[in-house]
Amino acid sequence: MFRFLLKRAALTIPTFIALMFVTFTMIRLVPGDPIEVRRGERGISPERLTELRHEMGLDQPIWKQFIDYVWGLLHGDFGTSIISKTPVAQEFLTLFPATLELTICAMLFAIVLGIPAGVIAAAKRGGIYDQSLMGAALTGYSMPIFWWGLMLILLMSNTLHLTPVSGRIDLVKYYFQPVTGFMLIDSIVSGQRGAFLDVVRHLILPTIVLGTVPLAVFARMTRSSMLEVLEEDYVRTARAKGLSAFRVIGFHALRNALIPVVTVVGLQTGTLLAGAVLTETIFSWPGVGKWLIESIGRRDYPALQGGIMLIASMVIILNLLIDLLYGLINPRIRHGR
Amino acid sequence: MKSTKLLGLSLLMSTMLAVGVANAKSLVYCSEGSPENFTPAINTTGTSLDAARPVYNKLVQFTPGTTTVVPALAESYAISDDGKVITFKLRPGIKVHSGVNGFTPSRDLTAEDVIWSFERQLKPDHPYAKVSAGSYDYFNDMGMPDLLASIEKGADDLTVVMTLKEPNAPIMANLAMDFATIHSAEYASYLTAKGTPEQFDQIPVGTGSFQFVDYQKDAVIRFKAFAEGWAGKPKVDDLIYAITPDATARYAKLKANECQVMIAPNPADLADMAKNADVQLIQQAGLNIGYLSMNALKPPFDKAEVRQAVNMAIDKAAIIKEIYQDAGQPARNPLPPTIWSYDESTKDYEYNPDKAKEMLAAAGVTSLDTDLWWMPVQRPYNPNAKRMAEMMQADLAKVGINATLVSYEWGEYRKRLQAGEHQMGLLGWTGDNGDPDNFLFLLSCGADGTPAGQNIAKWCNADFNAKLLEARKITDQAARTKIYGEMQAIFKAEAPWMTVAHSTVFEPIRKEVSGYKVSPLGAHEFQDVDVAE
Numbered sequence: 001m002f003r004f005l006l007k008r009a010a011l012t013i014p015t016f017i018a019l020m021f022v023t024f025t026m027i028r029l030v031p032g033d034p035i036e037v038r039r040g041e042r043g044i045s046p047e048r049l050t051e052l053r054h055e056m057g058l059d060q061p062i063w064k065q066f067i068d069y070v071w072g073l074l075h076g077d078f079g080t081s082i083i084s085k086t087p088v089a090q091e092f093l094t095l096f097p098a099t100l101e102l103t104i105c106a107m108l109f110a111i112v113l114g115i116p117a118g119v120i121a122a123a124k125r126g127g128i129y130d131q132s133l134m135g136a137a138l139t140g141y142s143m144p145i146f147w148w149g150l151m152l153i154l155l156m157s158n159t160l161h162l163t164p165v166s167g168r169i170d171l172v173k174y175y176f177q178p179v180t181g182f183m184l185i186d187s188i189v190s191g192q193r194g195a196f197l198d199v200v201r202h203l204i205l206p207t208i209v210l211g212t213v214p215l216a217v218f219a220r221m222t223r224s225s226m227l228e229v230l231e232e233d234y235v236r237t238a239r240a241k242g243l244s245a246f247r248v249i250g251f252h253a254l255r256n257a258l259i260p261v262v263t264v265v266g267l268q269t270g271t272l273l274a275g276a277v278l279t280e281t282i283f284s285w286p287g288v289g290k291w292l293i294e295s296i297g298r299r300d301y302p303a304l305q306g307g308i309m310l311i312a313s314m315v316i317i318l319n320l321l322i323d324l325l326y327g328l329i330n331p332r333i334r335h336g337r
Numbered sequence: 338m339k340s341t342k343l344l345g346l347s348l349l350m351s352t353m354l355a356v357g358v359a360n361a362k363s364l365v366y367c368s369e370g371s372p373e374n375f376t377p378a379i380n381t382t383g384t385s386l387d388a389a390r391p392v393y394n395k396l397v398q399f400t401p402g403t404t405t406v407v408p409a410l411a412e413s414y415a416i417s418d419d420g421k422v423i424t425f426k427l428r429p430g431i432k433v434h435s436g437v438n439g440f441t442p443s444r445d446l447t448a449e450d451v452i453w454s455f456e457r458q459l460k461p462d463h464p465y466a467k468v469s470a471g472s473y474d475y476f477n478d479m480g481m482p483d484l485l486a487s488i489e490k491g492a493d494d495l496t497v498v499m500t501l502k503e504p505n506a507p508i509m510a511n512l513a514m515d516f517a518t519i520h521s522a523e524y525a526s527y528l529t530a531k532g533t534p535e536q537f538d539q540i541p542v543g544t545g546s547f548q549f550v551d552y553q554k555d556a557v558i559r560f561k562a563f564a565e566g567w568a569g570k571p572k573v574d575d576l577i578y579a580i581t582p583d584a585t586a587r588y589a590k591l592k593a594n595e596c597q598v599m600i601a602p603n604p605a606d607l608a609d610m611a612k613n614a615d616v617q618l619i620q621q622a623g624l625n626i627g628y629l630s631m632n633a634l635k636p637p638f639d640k641a642e643v644r645q646a647v648n649m650a651i652d653k654a655a656i657i658k659e660i661y662q663d664a665g666q667p668a669r670n671p672l673p674p675t676i677w678s679y680d681e682s683t684k685d686y687e688y689n690p691d692k693a694k695e696m697l698a699a700a701g702v703t704s705l706d707t708d709l710w711w712m713p714v715q716r717p718y719n720p721n722a723k724r725m726a727e728m729m730q731a732d733l734a735k736v737g738i739n740a741t742l743v744s745y746e747w748g749e750y751r752k753r754l755q756a757g758e759h760q761m762g763l764l765g766w767t768g769d770n771g772d773p774d775n776f777l778f779l780l781s782c783g784a785d786g787t788p789a790g791q792n793i794a795k796w797c798n799a800d801f802n803a804k805l806l807e808a809r810k811i812t813d814q815a816a817r818t819k820i821y822g823e824m825q826a827i828f829k830a831e832a833p834w835m836t837v838a839h840s841t842v843f844e845p846i847r848k849e850v851s852g853y854k855v856s857p858l859g860a861h862e863f864q865d866v867d868v869a870e
Contacts, residue, residue, distance in 0.1 A: 032748030045790060052472060083373050084554075085469045085535070094554055153589045165589045171557055171577050172363045178553065284581040286555030294370075299748075 008323050012316045016309075020073065023308045024066055027301055033058060034082045034299040056082060069305060078309065079302030081295075088306030092288060096310075097181025098168065099287035102279070103272040105203055106211035107265065114215040115261065118222025123249055125227060133219065140216035149209045149282035156205060163204050166284040170198050206283040210276055214268040221264050225257040232256075259329060266322035270315040361561075361574035364850075364868050366861065367587040367596035368578045371555050375541035377515035378458055379471045386515045387600075387861045391547035391560050391576055392434070393518040394567075396425050396451065396497075397509055401862050402854030404624065404676070404771020406513045410446065410544065410567070411497075420504025420812055421486075427451070427495040432565040433521045434548040438540040440527050446519070446544055447494040453522035455488045455499075465525055469538040475516035475769075484508070504810045506817060510770035519544070546571040546864045555580055572852065572867035588845070591616060597847040597868055600861065604662055604720065610845045617850070622675050623842040624768035624857040626668050626776065627718035628834040629709075629729065633796040634788075635760050642700040644832040647761070648686035649693035650736040651729050657838050660725050664843070668836035670825045671776055675839075675857050677814065678773045678821035683829055685836075694736045702737075709733070709740035710754065710762035714747045717859070718765035718840050725837070726763060754793045764793060765837075768858060773821045774809060780833060781805055796833035 035044065035052045044052075053059045057068070072079060078088040117137075121130040157165045164170065168183045176190035184203075187195035229235060230253055238252045277289035288307060295303040372388035373380055380386055398409040408414065411425040431446035457465045458473040459482060465471070476482070486500040501508065511517070524542040528534050541549050546568055547560035558578040564570040579596050581587045584603035590596045592615065602610060610618045631638040631647060638644055657665050666674065669685040697703070711726035712719070719725060723744070730740045740761065745753060754762050769775050781789045782797035801824055808820040828834075844855045852865040 031746040036748030036752055048477070055470060055472075084371075085374065085538070091554065098556075150585055150589075153586065158589055158592050161593070165593050165595055166581060166586050167579060167595075168556065170595075171365060171559075171579055172575075175551075175559065177551070281583050282586055284556070284579070284583070284586060286553065286580070290555065290582065 004327065005320070005324070008320050012320070015316060016312070019309065019312050020070060020305075021066075023305050024069060027296070027299070027304050028062065030296070030299065032299060034301065037297075037299050073309065078306030081303040082300045083295075083298050083303070088303050089310070091291070091303065092307055092310045094181065095286055095288045095291050096314075097178075098183075098285055099273060099276060099280075099289065101182050101184065102203070102206055102210060102276060102285060102287065103269060105207040106272060106276075107214060107269055109207050109211035110214035110218055110268070111265065114218030115222050115258075117215075118219040118261075119226055119249060119254060119257075121219065121223040122226030122230065123245070130223075134223065137216040137219045140212045141220075143212060145209060145213070145278040146282060148212060149205070149279060152205050152209060153282070164198075164202050166202075166282070168199065168202050168285065169195065170202075174198060206279050206285055209282070210272060210279045214265075214272070217264055217268060218261060221261050222257065225260050226253060229253045229257040255329065259326065262322060262325055262329065266319055270318055273311055273314055273318075362572075362868060362870065363575040363577060364573040364598070364863060364866060365577045365579050365596040366863070367581040367590050367599040368558075368861075369580070369582055369584075369587070369600050371580055372552075372558070374469060374538040375549070375552075376469070376520075376538040377518045378454075378473055378476060379469055379538065380515075381474050383859050388552075388558055388578065389518070389541060390515065390545070390860060390862060391864075392541045392545045392549050393515075393520070393543035394545055395513055395515075395517045395519060396427075397513045399513050399771065399856070399858065399860075401865060402621075402856060404510070404768075404857055406509050406771075409513075410451075410519055414509075416812060420506075420810065421501045423499045423501070423508070424491060425451070425497040425499065427497065428567055429495060431544050431567045432563075433523070433544055434542045434563060437542050437549050438528075438536060440524050440542055442521065442523055444523065446521070448490040448497045449494070450522045451497045451519050452488050452490065453525065454518065454520045455485070457520075458516070459485055459488075464529065465534065465537065468534045473516065475514060479511045479514070479516070479769075480505075481511070504812070506809050506812050507770070507772040507774045510772035510775070514770050547576050568864060571864050573863070576863055591845055591847060594847060594849075597850050598853060598861070598863075598866070599845055602843050602845050604664070607662075607664070607843060610843075615848050616845050617848055619844045619846065619853070619855050620664075620841050621844075621855040621857060622666060622673065623717060623840045624673050624675055624771065624859075625718040625765060626671065626673055626839055627716075627725075627763070627765040627837040628668070628671075629837060630754075630759075630762050630764060630794040630834050631832075632757055632760050632762075633794055633833055634757055635795075637700060637702050637705065638760060640700050641831050642696050643702055644835075645686065646693040646696040646700070646702075646736070647733070647738070648832050648835045649689045649696070650738070651732045651835060652688050653685075653835075653837065654688065656725055656728055659728065660719070660721050661838055661840055662720075664841040665838040666841070668838050669829070671780065671828050671834065671836060672773055672821075672825065673768070673776070673839045676768065676771060676773055676776065678818040680822045680825040683825055686832070690732070690735050697736060697738075705738045707738060707740050707760045708743045710743045710745075710750065710759045712747060712750050712763060713744050716765055717767055717842070718838070719763065720840070722763050755790050757788075757793070757795050759793075762793060771858065773817070774805070777805055777821065777824060780828070794833035796831065798827060798831060801827045801831075 035049060080087050081091060117133055121133045124130050153165055156163045174192050174195045179186050179189050183199045187199045235248060235253050238248045276287060277293050280287045280290040292307050295307060370384045372385040375389045377386050377389050394410045396409060396411040397406050400407050410427055410431060412428045414423055414425045416423050433442040433446055435441050457463045458476040460466060484501050484505055486502045488499050491498045521542050525537055528537050546563055546566050548563045550559035550561050552558045560576040562571045562574050581590060584601055587599040588602060588606050591599050610616050631644045633639050653667050657667055669683045670680055672679050709726050709730055711722040726742050730742060733740050766776060766779055779791050780796060781792060782802050783789060786797050788795045788797055804820050804824050808817045811817050842855060846853050849869040851867050
């Protein structure tokens with residue numbers, strides 16, 4: 001198991017190198033620089049522009065900037081944001097728990113509903129349930145996130161008054177310093193009556209919105225994977241042995257059908273970690289997706305470079321965990337057979 | 338053990354805070370983004386300036402909802418006869434916020450704090466000049482380094498003497514701007530001793546009506562009322578900025594009473610807001626102008642007749658209807674009508690394509706291939722530059738001008754306009770301080786007759802420029818008004834811009850809110866705001 005881990009970890013090194021290079025060059029290919037973008041109508045004199053570029057080190061040759069950046073990374077220094085003047089790692093760590101909390105909730109929502117829905121659809125293939133479920137999944141998959149989020153706010157918050165509009169907690173009723181950054185935990189630690197339930201209420205809409213696409217993907221993936229497995233000889237054998245349908249599907253078929261689903265769960269989680277921008281924007285969720293997009297708009301090179309590297313690290317670690325999970329589900333993968 | 342204690346302490350504090358929170362009167366303002374920091378002198382964005390405003394004061398300030406300058410930390414000021422020396426008398430007993438970031442002031446605000454605040458921006462060797470990589474953009478843009486000869490303590494601790502190198506009429510309006518915020522020098526010393534000077538710009542301590550409590554990036558900024566403030570206790574106890582980037586979500590929060598004041602409504606929501614009984618939709622003519630500049634260094638736009646013809650060829654009324662959804666006023670002058678010295682007698686060019694064609698023919702222009710630049714961003718003075726450019730292009734085609742539409746990334750766009758690469762280009766301006774000079778300088782030129790960087794029409798008129806400089810040296814408003822009137826007449830005759838519109842600013846607030854005034858300068862202020870319970 002240790003060798004398997006080591007091998008997988010070694011494979012991530014070239015990924016990191018490529019990522020460092022691509023992130024560094026791509027942001028610099030975008031026209032405009034951090035100083036000019038901020039100036040707007042006011043403009044800036046060429047002398048002052050030169051002075052500020054010098055102060056920020058932007059007048060250095062690109063190769064020198066790249067070496068400085070890599071050197072910093074090797075020493076654990078992700079740079080300092082040009083805009084907020086705070087260390088990128090510190091900004092990231094302030095925002096990441098919010099993203100992670102929402103991602104976990106959305107993935108749980110998608111897994112808990114998506115996988116059983118796919119299994120049932122496969123078991124009742126071609127029936128009304130199967131067809132309507134797959135129709136719903138396709139609709140969920142094609143739904144524009146922004147529109148879906150706003151519709152839910154209008155319905156659930158403004159019309160039915162069931163959920164709050166946005167944010168992570170009622171700012172008037174509750175106030176406590178974040179301890180972990182995970183509001184579900186911090187609200188309990190705060191000891192304030194009702195805070196935890198309020199956090200849960202605030203999580204409902206963003207969880208549904210962010211979880212909708214993964215839910216549709218998991219349902220469809222599980223269904224097709226299950227259909228394949230249900231045709232296998234060992235399933236027929238299990239049935240012939242007189243096992244109940246529940247045991248055949250739930251124990252024999254599902255375990256093998258889950259391998260491709262686990263892959264997709266890993267990929268989707270990675271996507272959500274960095275790409276929940278729209279959900280974060282609609283629901284005023286202080287996460288890293290929105291921060292990264294704003295960094296592009298402001299040409300905040302250090303924030304963008306550091307942010308992408310940190311997210312990439314999280315995604316790579318996640319993929320490593322998924323690889324390990326394969327090994328647990330199917331030992332043949334672990335032993336390289 | 339240590340963590341158990343910490344947990345216990347946080348539980349106790351949380352409980353105390355919860356009790357406090359439950360009894361306090363709160364106002365929630367749905368802002369649009371996170372501030373870059375809390376020091377106005379190193380910021381240029383409205384979001385950052387708004388976030389710092391509750392904490393701080395200036396020597397003089399704008400009366401809420403107007404551009405009228407009135408005393409603030411200075412209870413009075415006197416300007417010498419030659420206009421070069423301004424003596425400020427500070428109010429006695431101005432209290433500084435206590436308990437923020439562990440800081441307890443040992444004294445009231447004095448001249449030392451005022452001098453410290455200006456010298457940080459003026460002197461590169463000031464101990465805080467380089468903190469937060471300070472770039473004092475507004476201070477530099479308003480010409481303060483060239484203008485300010487010295488700032489010193491006067492006869493006593495409450496007297497500040499500011500000496501200018503030459504008389505400058507807009508100076509009081511400039512000093513009411515946010516860059517002229519007064520900080521606590523004692524707090525700076527405290528942080529220096531603590532070894533954390535960068536916290537100066539992150540954890541603000543001032544004299545304003547609200548004291549800083551907490552900031553969580555992209556989520557919330559909290560302030561509490563400062564009862565000992567010189568301006569008296571504000572009407573609400575807690576001021577909360579709920580950072581809500583999406584305009585539709587902001588409106589949804591306003592409807593659900595999750596916030597009571599919101600910034601920047603989505604134009605599509607305005608009709609619904611006007612009908613909503615829970616919402617008051619306040620509007621005010623914006624202190625801004627959107628314009629089409631014509632590059633006077635590039636023929637045929639070097640001829641005033643051609644520029645006038647362009648003015649006549651474009652259907653301004655149609656643009657205001659379609660682009661501004663009728664929420665804008667047609668612009669006649671380079672100044673908005675809300676600013677003093679605005680010339681009401683100016684006659685705008687009529688929309689008359691036939692006459693425009695004749696004028697072009699008389700100027701020797703029968704067919705012209707040109708460019709028309711549009712900025713790639715939505716601005717307060719121009720909600721949709723691309724569509725505006727398309728409408729102008731269609732109008733110009735009718736008089737034989739074939740305009741190719743051009744655009745670049747926003748920073749690049751502005752840089753190229755400044756370099757004069759364009760022939761015709763859309764841009765605009767939002768006022769900083771309500772002084773006419775703050776708009777008319779956009780058409781200024783250097784002593785050698787070359788256009789200043791902001792002058793994207795590249796139009797230099799010696800008479801206009803001389804009057805601009807002359808007016809800066811006069812403190813008498815009536816005399817300045819006369820000069821500005823003459824300048825507006827020159828501008829209109831020469832037509833370096835086609836003045837398009839002044840957009841209207843809308844601010845929706847809850848019906849329970851009272852005392853809120855829309856600032857023509859785009860500021861959001863809460864000192865006098867109350868919420869009915």
